[in-house]
Every structure is written in C-alpha cells, then in structure tokens.
Amino acid sequence: MRRLFRVTGRGIVLGALLIGAITVLTPVESQALPAFARKYDMTCSVCHTRMPRLNFFGQRFLENGYQIPGTMDGASVKKKLLGGSNGATLGKVSNYMAVRLRADVERFGFNDKDATESDDKVRIQTPDVINIFFAGTAAKNISFFFETEYNSREDFGGIAFERANLVFSNLAGSQGLNVKIGNFDPASFFSFPTHRQQMNPVGPEAETGDFPPDINRIPLLPLAFSSKFFGLTRAASRAGGEGFAILPFEPTSFNAPSARGATLYGRPFGNDFLYQVGLVDSTRATGERGYDYYAMLRYDYVRGEYWAANVSAFYYRSPESANLTSMGSMGGMGSSMGGASSGADNQIAVADMTRYGIGARVNYKTLDIFGALIFDKLDYTLPAMSASAWDNDASGLSLEANWAATQKWMFSTRYDKMDAGGLVAMAKNSSWLTVQAKYYTSPNIAFYLRGHNNLESADDSPVRNLRNAVLAGVDMAF
C-alpha cells in the first residue's frame, strides 16, 4: 500500500497543481454553451447530470430523436432547418455542430519495469481525443447524428466516423416505434450505456502489427463491457481493433461504443417500459458476413421526491463469431510470444458468443448510481479433452456512482470486476477501483483528477502488470 502511494504521489501532486492553477486562472462563469444546448436556449444540465452523461430527461430527448420528450417538434422549434427556403449554408452548419476536446497528463505505474516503454512515465496527451459532432433534426421525426473522432490513444488512431446514424421517430404513434440505422452504441438506452462515460475510457497500448499482439498496457474502462475471454480471434479478413485477437478487455457485443446496424425501439405501452430489438452487421469467424441480434427491455420508475430509477435486461447473440485458438498466449496477451504467426494456423473451433446482462440506475437529488452485471458464454464443439482447457463462462460487474456535490464539483467512483473465461491457462481475473474529482468551471468545461488502482495482486503478466494510473486533464464541449 505504501508503495502504491509513493509511486502515484508525484502524479497526484502534479495533477493537483494543474487543477489548482486552472481553478485560479479560469473565469468562474463562462457564457459559452455547447451548440446542442444553445439550440434550445437551455443549460446543459437540462439533459445532462453533468456533461457528458444524460439524466432522465436527456435520455428521453435522445430516444425521441433530438426532440423534446412527448413532442414531435422536429426542425420547427428553435433549431434551424437544413434546407428550407434558403437552403443550407455554412453559417447554418454551425447550428448543428459541437466540438468536444479531451486532453490530459497521464502517469502509469507498472509492476514489471521491462514490460513496457511507458513504464512509470508521465505522458502528456494534448489533446488526445477530439470529437466533432453534427446532430439535429432534418425534419419532423427525422434526425441525424454524426460524430468524427480523432483519438491518439488508440492504436488505429486517426480521424474516423465513430458514430453516424439516422433516427426515424414516432412511427407508430407517439413513442410506439422508432428506428435507428447506422453506427451507434447498441447500449444507448441501457441503464449503463457504453458510451458517454463520466470517467472517459483510456484505450490500451498495444503493438498490433504481429500476431498475437503485444500488450504494453491494458485499457481502463468498465470491465462489465469487456469481451472477457482469452484465446479468441476474429476472422482474419476483418482485422480491426487490436489486430486479429479479440482483446479480453475490449468493449464488445451489445456494449460496443459503435456498431453498425439497425434497431427498433419504443414505448408502445405507456411511459414505463422501453423495448429495443436490433441487428448488428458482423463478420463470422469464417469470414462470411452475418448478423448479430439483440433485445433489451427497460423499466423506468420516474416519480417524485427527487428520485427516479430504471432497470434493464438484454440478450445478445453472435453466432459463429470467434475462433478458439490453441496458442498458449493468445487473446491479446502475447507479449512473450516470439515472432509473428497466423491466427488461422491455430484455430481449433468456431464458437458462438452469447451475452446477457442486467443493469440498473438510481438517481436521488444529485446522486447518480448505476451498474451492470454482464455474463458471457461460449458455445462450440470440441472433444472433451480439448474442451477442458477452456472456461466457457465469464462475467463482469461495473458499479459507478457520481455525485454532483455542487454546481462546480462532481465526485465519482467506479468498481470493476472481471471474472475471465476462455483459455484457462491464460485467463486472469481483473478488478479495479477508480476515483475521480471533476471541477466544472462552466457546465461545458471540466477539469479532472482521476486515479485507477489495480485491486488484484500485481504481477509481471500483461494483464496484471499495471498497478495504477493517475490522470489529470480537461474535458470540454462547445
């Protein structure tokens, strides 16, 4: 314990100094508001607990295709219409655009000093993630969302359309049927969405040019969403993310931040229940195109006395989506493997993947507590002797609490636990505790200081070699 604090001490001091300086130097109030809030002449907190997480009203605004809940105001209210009598102009484009910047100073403490080039170093990321959004309603009940992201954290970093989708709202009467098509987070309406984290995910550091990839550092994100299985690969023709391997820490399936597909959702039976069904464009382990499918049901309890809650459950099925591989250090944990080889050489079976889980959220005054318990299962056919080398079940739990203590300060904590599955010889559980203090100089500009601590006994393996991390940075949208 003493070692942990000694190692992180410099980072904490650095972060505290940074936040202190920023707090003193930054004006207390800013008149700047993100474009989305500006469109409606409203403060960000009408829709957000604090940017970027949505409150119960913001969730309904999102559900309704960027229209005020219960209405079909489309482009007719406040928002400027693309097209119309004068057509679209560059000036009008700004009415649809918002920018989000994230930059930070990071310090990672490792157990094995030979394991990574980033060992115990302070790294400045300015800015490391930039998102540019275009969103709004093109017409009544037709809305769009495009988000480009430049992310220097990711190995395949660069500018890309992370999310891009169209929503057709209120197709079967008010709330009954909505259709979303494109790239989006399938868990947008789940009690614990993959996207819009109050504690921004930190991507992995990995060398993905070879197979299996070398992992210098695991990502830091809600482990309930992770794939959890060691020793799996994707089809060679669809290499993505971290190369051929499916990283055990990678958000996947229902909890992918961005998946291409279509979803139907609505509230045909009143305000309490939200259904969602969808298809995700996928690639089979064989390289053929296929579709994953899922369903989600959420129950909302919105009453009074300053509190509300919801619970949700989902089922996601991905047929023939992964290869079981025989390589000892597969699954994205192959730093000890020498030389590159082909994943295809080592495939021993094709597996279906099934994910199901429950989530819940409770708001009371300015306290926002939510969590997800997610189970993953592999189905395949193997001789009994070979199958005994595999654990077909995995699970993950993420619990988070955010408390907006004042209009300026938000304190957050998250507990993550992953019971890993897959190749038994390689699978290692993981659990983390994260704490964060966030200071908002205005509703759209926040400075944060965050600490991640590995709760498992740290060892020299790529899964466990990261002991802790301290981040101090800024997150702003305008």
Add this chain to the structure above:
Amino acid sequence: MSRIVNVIIRAVSVAVIVLMTGILTTIASAQVVKPEQNAENVAAGKAIYDRTCVFCHGAVGKGDGPVAYFLTGNMSPRPRDFTAGVYRFKSTLSEELPADGDLFRTITRGVPGFMPTYSGLVPQQRWQLVYYIKSLFPGFATAEPKPIELGTPVASSMASVSRGGIIFEDLGCSGCHGANGMGDGELAEDLEDDLSFKIVPANLTMLNSLKNGSGKGDIYRTIMTGINGTPMPSFEDTVESKDDVWDLVNFILSLSGSR
C-alpha cells in the same frame, strides 16, 4: 441462414420506409382552438404531463422530479410546485393565480435556460396540459384571475429612454440589476427566493435570458406584476402612470440595443 436474414432485412427496410413515408406525410397540422375544460381534457393533459413534465416537476407536480436538483443544484429557479399555487410568470397581480393564457404562454415559450419550449405540442395538447396543471391546485376552481391591462405602449425615443433611465434609478432597479442592467447590483449577491435558494437578478442586457419574456409587453407585465416567489416586486402601486412603465420598458430594451 445469412441469405434469409438478408431477405428479411430488405423486406423490413422497405416496409419501414413505406410506413415512415405514410405516417410522416399524413400528420395533420393542429388547429389553434382552445378546448373545453372538462375531465376528459384534464385526463389527456395528465397523459402528456407524464411524458413531458414529470422529469422536472415530479409525478404529482410538486416540483420534485429527478432532474430538479441536477438542473440548478441549490440555486433558483427550481421547477414549480404546482400543488402550492405559487406561479412566477403571469399577467395577474402578485397574489392572484395565473390566467389560463399565462400557463399556456409559459408552456409554449418555455423558460430560457431552464425549461424547453413545448411549442412542439399542438395547441390543443398545451391547453390540456394547462387544465391538468390547474387541477393540481384546488384554488383554481374558484379563482377568477384577471390579467392586467397593458394600455398603449409609448413609442421608443431618446426622450422616452431618458425618462425610463431616471425611473430605473428612482424605483431602485439598479440595486439588484446594476447601474448598467447587467445583474450585478450591490444587492445581487445576497438575494434568495421563497425557497431560500440563491437567485441571480436578470441581466437586462441579454434579453433572451429574461425568463418572463423579452417582448415589450412581457417586460411591462413583469414590472407591473412582479415575479412571485422572487425578490422582484410588483411596481403596480409604485409607478405614477402607465406611460412611466412604458418609458422604463424602452430604457430596459435600450440596454441591449433593442429599442
């Protein structure tokens, strides 16, 4: 299997497009007709309320929805408690309940910064909401709210603005709103509303932030009725003539260059 799924997806896509086209093109525009206040319309208003208002105002209208605290923390404004019968934005004198038109106007316009406009609801739905909100406070059953008369506006001129500036000082407006109307008067830091939440005086140089509206009539109405539950008093008994109030309105509008 994959081919079957593809066929299904195509069929569903076509069906959805046809459905969407039909529905979106047949949505009729509503007529601006005030429906009768009866149990049926109150019930319809409740259904709308449960979809749109409950998040801030709470299930029974006490202003205690789950978003209320996130919205402003321990500061004013808070969502209205409809069961208390205390309304801020109205055309009636201080202690009176609002007229139907006042509630309709607030629903339609929203409150800049804090409540979205609900002009996306057709007028009939907004009236139904008005009736439901009124049903939450028994006092409406016997109340006969009378909107104040605005009289004839005084045209803006250098002379009128100049007179308004003098009235602005005489009435003590600058104590809260500041000499330049920027909401930074010497009393501004210590103001509280009726719920003991800190409240910030309006910045009169930013007209679009005025919660009770920024039209000439809106500002006149605010001066004469005050804003219930806030330190903004009614000046109905203080001013000498309606023309003085219109001069003051012209001065306030001039602070933002809007006269």
